[in-house]
Amino acid sequence: MTKTVLITGTSSGIGAHTAVAAARSGWRAVATMRDVSRAGVLTELARSAGVLDLIDIRALDITDLDSVTSCLDGVIADFGALDAVVNNAGAGHVGTLELERIDDVRTVMEVNFFGTVLVTKAALPHLRASxxxxxxxxxxxxxxxxxxxxxxxAAKFAVEGFMESLAPVAATVGVTVVVIEPGAVASGFVGNVGLDATGLMASAGPYAPALTAYLARTAGAFAHAQSAADAAGVIISALTAEDVPFRMQTSPGARAFAGVKLADLDGSGVIGLTTTWVAS
Structure with a gap:
């Protein structure tokens, strides 16, 4: 019997490659995105891999309860069960508190945190059954x-804390919870930040020297980014492996970076490292 996985944010990048890799592993991939007219990249990847018949493209806005409910209800009606969810949809954001509106911060939280929570809540009864x-x-x-x-x-910290807290509770009803931590990935996600470096610099005021240093450092990091396909491979291992840990990084660089924090009891290691990113 073909298993079904619902994946959010599949119009490009990690999400698109995850949907195709899941289909290549024999799963039915319900590939969701806000605007299905942007499915061209995914469709071409799936066609090239010969798995288009296992890709089911559906509209889903993770920030809209009606959209989430309708999508999940449709999946169950059509396929009878849901075996996994990959919460991948999200949006980047560059800015600093003094220079942006609180509404901007709320929007980042809505997309990256509450959207993930909405999808997970809607999926849990079905995942408990399977x-x-x-x-x-x-x-x-x-x-x-x-x-x-x-x-x-802040949004990603919230997601990690939420899932780390949920994991042991979900396990009591047979549901496995995993977080997957990419570092720099060469994907459309960078474009989704909507980064207007010229505009940011023009309004940076006293933060201009730090922002200049940060943008230069970030450009260098993404010049050596992991491919979206490689990151998707780690997600598929989390989907298919018999035993899987709670936390997985997608590359040696991501493991080393996360390791700085996880071994840093007083915060000096992290602050010492990230201070160099904004040194003029």
């Missing part, structure tokens, strides 16, 4: 706070 898995793509930014990423890291 003994399924919740796999959530967070970020090393959910472990290490990063300059000019206060809102984004």
């Amino acid at each position: 003994g399924g898995r919740v796999l959530t793509v967070t970020s090393v930014g959910g472990v290490v706070g990063q300059p000019f990423n206060e809102a984004y890291c």
